[in-house]
Amino acid sequence: MAKRTGIGAKLWAAGVDLSTDVGEIEELAVSVEPLDVTSISSSGHERLAGLVDGTLRFRSFFDPTLAHTKLSSLPTGQRLVTVAIGTALGDPAASLVTRQLDYAPERGEDGSLVFSVPHLADGTAPEWGRLLTAGARTDTAPTNGSAVDGGAATTTGWAATLHVTAFTGTSVTISLQDSADITSWAALTGGSFSAVTAAPTSQRIAGAAGATVRRYVRVVTTGTFTSVTFVVAFSRNPSR
Amino acid sequence: MDLSAVLTAVANHATAAGAAVTPPIRDVRIGGLVPTSQRCIRVAYGGEAPQSRLGATESLGSAIVAERVVVTAWIAAPAGGDANWQAIELELRALKHELRTRLLGDATLGGLITDLEIAAVETEWVTIGESAVYRRLELAVDCDYEEYAIAP
Numbered sequence: 001m002a003k004r005t006g007i008g009a010k011l012w013a014a015g016v017d018l019s020t021d022v023g024e025i026e027e028l029a030v031s032v033e034p035l036d037v038t039s040i041s042s043s044g045h046e047r048l049a050g051l052v053d054g055t056l057r058f059r060s061f062f063d064p065t066l067a068h069t070k071l072s073s074l075p076t077g078q079r080l081v082t083v084a085i086g087t088a089l090g091d092p093a094a095s096l097v098t099r100q101l102d103y104a105p106e107r108g109e110d111g112s113l114v115f116s117v118p119h120l121a122d123g124t125a126p127e128w129g130r131l132l133t134a135g136a137r138t139d140t141a142p143t144n145g146s147a148v149d150g151g152a153a154t155t156t157g158w159a160a161t162l163h164v165t166a167f168t169g170t171s172v173t174i175s176l177q178d179s180a181d182i183t184s185w186a187a188l189t190g191g192s193f194s195a196v197t198a199a200p201t202s203q204r205i206a207g208a209a210g211a212t213v214r215r216y217v218r219v220v221t222t223g224t225f226t227s228v229t230f231v232v233a234f235s236r237n238p239s240r
Numbered sequence: 241m242d243l244s245a246v247l248t249a250v251a252n253h254a255t256a257a258g259a260a261v262t263p264p265i266r267d268v269r270i271g272g273l274v275p276t277s278q279r280c281i282r283v284a285y286g287g288e289a290p291q292s293r294l295g296a297t298e299s300l301g302s303a304i305v306a307e308r309v310v311v312t313a314w315i316a317a318p319a320g321g322d323a324n325w326q327a328i329e330l331e332l333r334a335l336k337h338e339l340r341t342r343l344l345g346d347a348t349l350g351g352l353i354t355d356l357e358i359a360a361v362e363t364e365w366v367t368i369g370e371s372a373v374y375r376r377l378e379l380a381v382d383c384d385y386e387e388y389a390i391a392p
């Protein structure tokens with residue numbers, strides 16, 4: 001595959017598409033704490049992998065109708081954020097469970113007003129995976145989505161993050177299915193998000209440690225609704 | 241951005257600026273760069289300009305550009321001696337002062353745009369045809385911003 005740029009990236013935070021208000025993603029880091037276990041018999045450092053951590057920092061424009069209303073309150077609770085590199089089905093996407101640390105304005109000499117918005121991961125490492133929707137997908141009726149090919153089955157568990165940006169109807173349930181042959185599908189164990197009755201909202205679900213995910217994965221919607229717009233990012237856990 | 245309304249708003253300021261200089265410039269129109277009188281001001285769409293007031297020229301999924309409106313003043317070369325030539329230089333400066341003051345004093349053009357920026361004003365000598373010589377002043381007004389979605 002050819003090299004790609006970051007053009008066309010997207011960022012959703014707690015079910016809100018902030019992409020047009022974000023000018024720069026300064027940092028999206030996954031790190032591992034090195035534990036030094038060097039023995040006296042070693043001539044070089046010996047290390048073990050400790051806790052994983054994550055950092056997200058982006059710069060937003062001042063938009064009093066969107067980014068400012070969502071970011072200025074500095075919520076004390078967790079926030080789910082997904083950054084996608086592209087909007088095609090299967091494009092890479094990183095999801096984080098974060099806590100926002102600041103909302104710091106910078107008023108430049110040129111009159112510009114931008115905000116630095118740092119986050120730290122909370123409890124889980126940032127999860128790099130793939131979009132199971134083509135950017136934001138809009139269903140107007142219960143729909144079986146298109147499949148994303150993972151190349152092979154995995155047995156390391158999984159996690160998925162959902163952002164619902166718009167909803168009209170009574171209730172929609174968004175769930176995951178997997179398949180070995182892209183023909184016969186079954187519900188992924190634990191792969192059903194809680195029913196959504198309003199937007200914006202976001203959720204994260206995860207499979208059991210070591211859970212099997214077959215080669216193909218897709219998103220299906222069920223329920224009573226006339227329109228739902230949503231994004232699902234899915235990651236197969238790395239082997240650790 | 242409503243370009244028609246913005247052009248009209250800028251032209252209104254140009255009209256007021258032209259009336260405030262001595263001698264006044266009363267021929268002010270939208271469109272048409274070629275002067276049709278000895279002293280005139282024309283207001284025209286100047287294309288795009290780099291957006292400079294938002295802190296970036298792109299968001300994650302869109303390109304952001306400013307829209308430019310150009311105000312051009314034409315003053316025909318005078319008959320007579322050096323004193324008339326020198327007077328034109330002072331008139332140009334006075335006109336520039338009136339234009340910049342009025343536009344920056346109405347930086348949202350009555351709510352039509354979010355902001356505007358005026359680049360350095362330039363003057364030059366222009367010869368049209370074989371003998372028509374004009375002193376020209378050009379003031380570029382970068383207005384607002386337009387976003388164009390980028391889809392790879």
